[in-house]
Amino acid sequence: MSEDIICSVKDVELSFAGVKALRGVSFDIQGHELFAIIGPNGAGKTSIFNVLSGVYRPQAGDVRFDGTSILGERPHRIAARGLARTFQNIELFENLNVVDNLMLGRHHHLGYSWPWAVAWLGRAQRSEIANRRRVEEIIDFLEIEGYRELPVGMLPYGVQKRIELGRALAMEPRLLLLDEPVAGMNGEETEDMARFILDIRDELKIPMILVEHDMGLVMDLADRVMAMDFGTPIALGTPAEVQSHPDVIRAYLGAGDEDPVIEEVS
């Protein structure tokens, strides 16, 4: 396997009691690319995320992360390998402030259990300082200084989504899965999020897989796009190649979406 491939999905098949959620799904994540997965509702996008993060175990195929098969590994082990995820619905601790929510993303980096931490306070404090420093860097990167001491539940939706992204970054991921990062956002919030996603790719050089219904965003940001329909990949290539692919056009027209989802790339 090329050293440049962090994640490789090969011939994955997933069924639920007769429903074929994924069939013959194969793709690689190369370098620090932004790889988007698109498709109508029920196409299998979330199922791919759940297979990658260890929530679902496919009946056939393989998923390799950094050259090692992660099939059958528990989600927290996979996360500790460096595969972080944000969710469609925000999953933060609403009563905790921004800093504490980000610190929770450092959890598996703490390197000690609580009793151990008490016994070895000196080391624990040093570790704490390193974790705080990383969290401060993320606060800076995502431009959320003004909110740092506020309970997350009080913050505007777009900022909460940014903090969820920050918590995933606090895990120092080697691959980041973004599940509909701009869903429910207004235009300004969407533009901000798009800028942060590009900065993560270009400055932090973290590869990402993006599942998103906002086709304008996908076609503007993604390096490569895989289109899915009924659990099957129907096209994989550059945004321009995928959006002009006849099977993709057919899948979206068949989905009966009111909006013209496939737009011209400028």
Ligand SMILES: Nc1ncnc2c1ncn2[C@@H]1O[C@H](COP(=O)(O)OP(=O)(O)OP(=O)(O)O)[C@@H](O)[C@H]1O
């Ligand atoms: N836990 C489950 N139990 C039964 N069927 C499931 C389960 N998870 C997914 N499916 C089925 O697998 C198929 C793919 O669903 P999935 O949620 O992956 O699609 P999706 O592309 O993410 O859709 P959406 O855009 O609506 O989020 C659907 O037919 C869905 O009903």
